[in-house]
Amino acid sequence: xxxxxxxxxxxxxxxxxxxxxxxxxxxxxxxxxxxxxxxxxxxxxxxxxxxxxxxxxxxxxxxxxxxxxxxxxxxxxxxxxxxxxxxxxxxxxxxxxxxxxxxxxxxxxxxxxxxxxxxxxxxxxxxxxxxxxxxxxxxxxxxxxxxxxxxxxxxxxxxxxxxxxxxxxxxxxxxxxxxxxxxxxxxxxxxxxxxxxxxxxxxxxxxxxxxxxxxxxxxxxxxxxxxxxxxxxxxxxxxxxxxxxxxxxxxxxxxxxxxxxxxxxxxxxxxxxxxxxxxxxxxxxxxxxxxxxxxxx
Amino acid sequence: xxxxxxxxxxxxxxxxxxxxxxxxxxxxxxxxxxxxxxxxxxxxxxxxxxxxxxxxxxxxxxxxxxxxxxxxxxxxxxxxxxxxxxxxxxxxxxxxxxxxxxxxxxxxxxxxxxxxxxxxxxxxxxxxxxxxxxxxxxxxxxxxxxxxxxxxxxxxxxxxxxxxxxxxxxxxxxxxxxxxxxxxxxxxxxxxxxxxxxxxxxxxxxxxxxxxxxxxxxxxxxxxxxxxxxxxxxxxxxxxxxxxxxxxxxxxxxxxxxxxxxxxxxxxxxxxxxxxxxxxxxxxxxxxxxxxxxxxxxxxxxxxxxxxxxxxxxxxxxx
Numbered sequence: 001x002x003x004x005x006x007x008x009x010x011x012x013x014x015x016x017x018x019x020x021x022x023x024x025x026x027x028x029x030x031x032x033x034x035x036x037x038x039x040x041x042x043x044x045x046x047x048x049x050x051x052x053x054x055x056x057x058x059x060x061x062x063x064x065x066x067x068x069x070x071x072x073x074x075x076x077x078x079x080x081x082x083x084x085x086x087x088x089x090x091x092x093x094x095x096x097x098x099x100x101x102x103x104x105x106x107x108x109x110x111x112x113x114x115x116x117x118x119x120x121x122x123x124x125x126x127x128x129x130x131x132x133x134x135x136x137x138x139x140x141x142x143x144x145x146x147x148x149x150x151x152x153x154x155x156x157x158x159x160x161x162x163x164x165x166x167x168x169x170x171x172x173x174x175x176x177x178x179x180x181x182x183x184x185x186x187x188x189x190x191x192x193x194x195x196x197x198x199x200x201x202x203x204x205x206x207x208x209x210x211x212x213x214x215x216x217x218x219x220x221x222x223x224x225x226x227x228x229x230x231x232x233x234x235x236x237x238x239x240x241x242x243x244x245x246x247x248x249x250x251x252x253x254x255x256x257x258x259x260x261x262x263x264x265x266x267x268x269x270x271x272x273x274x275x276x277x278x279x280x281x282x283x284x285x286x287x288x289x290x291x292x293x294x295x296x297x
Numbered sequence: 298x299x300x301x302x303x304x305x306x307x308x309x310x311x312x313x314x315x316x317x318x319x320x321x322x323x324x325x326x327x328x329x330x331x332x333x334x335x336x337x338x339x340x341x342x343x344x345x346x347x348x349x350x351x352x353x354x355x356x357x358x359x360x361x362x363x364x365x366x367x368x369x370x371x372x373x374x375x376x377x378x379x380x381x382x383x384x385x386x387x388x389x390x391x392x393x394x395x396x397x398x399x400x401x402x403x404x405x406x407x408x409x410x411x412x413x414x415x416x417x418x419x420x421x422x423x424x425x426x427x428x429x430x431x432x433x434x435x436x437x438x439x440x441x442x443x444x445x446x447x448x449x450x451x452x453x454x455x456x457x458x459x460x461x462x463x464x465x466x467x468x469x470x471x472x473x474x475x476x477x478x479x480x481x482x483x484x485x486x487x488x489x490x491x492x493x494x495x496x497x498x499x500x501x502x503x504x505x506x507x508x509x510x511x512x513x514x515x516x517x518x519x520x521x522x523x524x525x526x527x528x529x530x531x532x533x534x535x536x537x538x539x540x541x542x543x544x545x546x547x548x549x550x551x552x553x554x555x556x557x558x559x560x561x562x563x564x565x566x567x568x569x570x571x572x573x574x575x576x577x578x579x580x581x582x583x584x585x586x587x588x589x590x591x592x593x594x595x596x597x598x599x600x601x602x603x604x605x606x607x608x609x610x611x612x613x614x615x616x
Binding site for chain 1: 328352360369394398
C-alpha cells in the first residue's frame, strides 16, 4: 500500500477504526479508547508523514517511529498491516499465544513485527529511547527523523522529564514528540488523577518548541507536523488534542474505555457507526455474513 | 608462598576507562553515556578523547539506560556507566524492558560496586547488583578480578551481541594477571589447581582467595582457586568438575549472600553435583561508612573468612 493524499487519509482512519474494533472483538482483551482516538494520527503518520518502506523495514534511510505508550498498539498494528509491513490476516492474532502481535509491542528482532524497533508498554521509557536514537542518527549525519508518541497520562512518569531535559540539553532537533492529549487515563480524567496543565508551558520551560493542534483533524495535524519539521535548534512536541474512543458515540471522551475491549453487542454497535471503506475489512464475522436461502437443493 | 604476585596496585575502574578509549579509537560507533560521575568511573578519559561521542544525561540513570537503548537502535555501540547502585537499582525497569527484553546490546558498566566503596556508606554500597542483573533473561554478568581483566572484559563486550552488565570497583587493587592471560566470556579461569576444596571467587575476592590459599596450604590443605569472572552465563562445567574432583566449595564475593555468585554456584551444584558449599558474602545486611579493608573484615568477607569457610566446608565433606 502506498501513501495517500491528505484528502484520502480520513477514509484510511475510518478503516483503522474498524480494524481496531474487529481486532478487539477477536482478542477479547486490549485497549479501545486510545487506539480509536489515534486513528487519525496513525493514518497520517503511516500514509503521509513517515518516510518508511514496508518492503525494507530496516531500511537505513527510514524515519524511526516509537510508540512509547505501548498499550495503544492495536491501532499501530492495524496501520502497519494496512501499509504492508505485516499481512492483514495477522490482525486477527492480537494478544494470542505464539503470535507476533503482543499485547504491548515486542521488537521485530525478537518475537514482534517489522516496524517495531524496541519493546514498549512500561510507560515513560520511550522518550529516552527516541532521544538516544536521534542522537545516534545525528552522529552519523543522517537526515532521518525520529517520531515518538506519548500518552498524556504517561507524562506522569519522571523519566519523561529527564528525557525532555536531555533532548533540550543536546539540542536534539531531529526529534518530534507527539502527545496524545485526550485528558483520560485509567482511574479518571487526567485533571483528577494528576493535573498536567499548563502542559505546553511545561515543555517550553524544558527547552522545547511546543505546538498544539486538534489530533482528530487530519489536515490540521499534518500541517502541524510540517511546521514541526521546519523547526531547528530544539526538539519539538506536538500536543495533539484527541477524543478517547473517537468515532464511537458511546465511547467518545469516556476514560472508562481506556483498557477495555468492546463486547460483541458493543462491537456491533461500534461497527455500525463507522461505515465500511474501500479498503475492506481484514475479516468478516459470521454474524456479518448474509445467509441467502437457496430454496430447495 | 603466594602462587601469584601482585605487581602493582591499579584500579579496575581505570582499566575500564582506558579500555573505552582504546575501543573508541578502533570503532566510530562506540558511544559512552555519563551520569555526572565521569571522573569517578573514568569515562572522563573517553569524554576528553571523543567529546562528540560522549553523552551526558546528568544525574538521571533511568534516562541513561533508555537513551543507551535508543543509541543501540540507531546502530551505535553504547557503554553506559555510573555507580553500581544507581546503574542497576534505580533503572531496573528500564534495563528490563528497554534492554533485556528488547535484547539490545547495551553495556552497563558499573563502578563503585560492593562494600569496598567505603566511606560513602550503605546508600552507595551496591550489594544487590549481581542478583538483580543475573535474574534478567538475556543479560550477561561479568565481574573482572583486576585491572587487566577489566580491560579485556570491555574489549570482549565490543562485539558481544547481548545486553551485558559489568561490575568493578573503586579501590586500587592488586594487579596479578597480565596482558596475555586468557579471558573468554563464560569460561572461568582455574588459577590454582588443588584437591581438597575449591574457592570460587569473582572480582577483588579472587585476590583474597589467592591469599587464603597460601594460608590453607601452610596447614596442609590443597585448595583449587577459580576465577569465576562471568557469573552469567556461568561456567557450569568448571563448577561440576570442581565439585566432583574436590568435593567442597567456598564462594567468595563482595555482595549479599542472597542472589549473587554464591547462589549462582549453588544452583549448579544442587542440580548436578550437590556438595557442601560455604558462602563468603555479606550476610543479608547493609553496610556502613568505613575504609574498604576494615569493612571487609567487619562484614566477614576477607581472606581469613575464606580460610574459615574452607575449613567448615571440609568438615562437612563426606569422606
